[in-house]
Amino acid sequence: MLIGAVALALLAVALAWPIPIALPRAAWPVDNPATALVLWQAIALGGGLSMFGSLLGFGLAGTGANLPHAGADLLAAAFTGPLPSAYGAIQLFLLSAAALLALDLLVNLVDTAVRAERERRRHRDLIALLTAPHADRARVRVIEHPAPVAYCLPGARTVTVLSNGLIELLDADRLRAVLAHEDAHLRQQHHLMLLAFRSWRRALPWFPIATRAERSVGLLVELLADDQAVRQADAETLAAAIEQVGSGWEAAEDATTSAAGRPVASAMAVRIRRLRVNGRPLTWAARFGVLAASVGLVAVPAGYLVALMI
Numbered sequence: 387m388l389i390g391a392v393a394l395a396l397l398a399v400a401l402a403w404p405i406p407i408a409l410p411r412a413a414w415p416v417d418n419p420a421t422a423l424v425l426w427q428a429i430a431l432g433g434g435l436s437m438f439g440s441l442l443g444f445g446l447a448g449t450g451a452n453l454p455h456a457g458a459d460l461l462a463a464a465f466t467g468p469l470p471s472a473y474g475a476i477q478l479f480l481l482s483a484a485a486l487l488a489l490d491l492l493v494n495l496v497d498t499a500v501r502a503e504r505e506r507r508r509h510r511d512l513i514a515l516l517t518a519p520h521a522d523r524a525r526v527r528v529i530e531h532p533a534p535v536a537y538c539l540p541g542a543r544t545v546t547v548l549s550n551g552l553i554e555l556l557d558a559d560r561l562r563a564v565l566a567h568e569d570a571h572l573r574q575q576h577h578l579m580l581l582a583f584r585s586w587r588r589a590l591p592w593f594p595i596a597t598r599a600e601r602s603v604g605l606l607v608e609l610l611a612d613d614q615a616v617r618q619a620d621a622e623t624l625a626a627a628i629e630q631v632g633s634g635w636e637a638a639e640d641a642t643t644s645a646a647g648r649p650v651a652s653a654m655a656v657r658i659r660r661l662r663v664n665g666r667p668l669t670w671a672a673r674f675g676v677l678a679a680s681v682g683l684v685a686v687p688a689g690y691l692v693a694l695m696i
Contacts, residue, residue: 390690391443394436397686401433406595410602414672416656417665419609421673423579425680426603430586432683434491438484439687442694445480449473453694456481494589495582502581506541513539513547520548523565528553534634538568540577555634560627563619570614576607605653612657625661628654 406429409415415422446456449472456473460481463469469478517527526546529535534552539545546568553561571577583603587596615624632654668676 387443387694388447390693391440391447394440394443394687394690397683398433398436398440401429401436401683402593402595405429406599410598414666414668415602415606416609416660418668418673419606419613421668421676423603423606423610425676426599426606427579427582428680428683430583430599432687434487434586435684435687435691438488439690439694441480441484441487443690445477445484446694447477449477452696453691491586491589495585498581498585498588502577502584503541506539510539510541510543510545513545517547526565534631536564536568536631538571540572540575544572546572551634552631555630556627559619559623560630563615563624563627564631566615566618567611567624570611571607574610574614576611579607580604605656608653608657609660612661616661621661625658628658628661 409422409425409429415425442453446453449456449470451459451472459470460473460478473481513527513529517529520526520528523546525544526548529547529549531549532551533549534555535547535549536552537547539547546565548561548564552564556564580600580603583596583600587593587600590596612624
């Protein structure tokens with residue numbers, strides 16, 4: 387049990403620091419966003435399970451009890467006392483830390499989901515008041531604004547919002563490419579993936595890797611939506627549309643709008659370059675290796691937790 391806890395602690399450190407720092411610097415994720423997203427999800431889930439499992443393993447080490455037995459003993463002692471002699475202060479601290487970590491992650495996931503749905507509902511109500519339906523496209527609304535804007539709201543009633551500045555800026559083919567990109571976000575439920583990483587960042591605000599992971603995943607879902615969009619519009623059309631949108635942001639006179647556009651400039655540059663330059667997709671063997679590693683990152687701590695239950 388103790389050796390397993392040490393191994394999980396080392397894995398947790400690796401997933402919390404060197405791996406999430408190295409992954410965004412690598413070249414291959416940009417050309418293989420789907421595979422990279424699987425790996426990021428494995429890093430997040432495997433890291434959480436490793437932290438939780440290592441705390442439990444260290445807390446149970448030397449007690450001779452499995453997790454269900456220890457939980458029953460400690461719960462009974464909380465009401466009837468005294469604490470079992472096998473559990474010293476250090477064990478109790480580690481077991482309490484594991485419980486608090488699990489509770490923090492779970493509560494933040496639920497809270498983030500509830501907040502996101504509430505914000506989407508409020509945003510949807512505002513859209514109904516401030517926008518007009520598109521003349522030719524169902525579930526597309528048009529807002530009066532000079533800056534080129536396009537985004538989608540997922541949920542039970544999905545809607546895509548375009549500004550009249552965007553419609554006036556782009557020709558029909560480029561507008562179709564932008565709409566295909568937004569439709570890809572809705573079809574593939576990218577908001578759920580972003581929700582999980584936003585929850586991770588909120589649960590661990592002091593943890594800089596959580597912010598780095600959320601940003602990297604945000605870019606990858608944009609690249610994945612681009613891949614889906616080019617099935618309906620060619621890559622150059624989409625690249626030109628993104629380029630025009632970036633130029634439109636710079637030309638907008640509203641200072642607030644311009645400031646809001648700057649953080650996405652680098653992401654736009656990555657997307658444009660990727661669409662115009664042939665990338666290097668992973669070989670079958672490399673992709674299999676990444677996917678196998680992703681499975682292992684989750685299976686190892688999950689297997690250890692199962693062992694603690696027996």
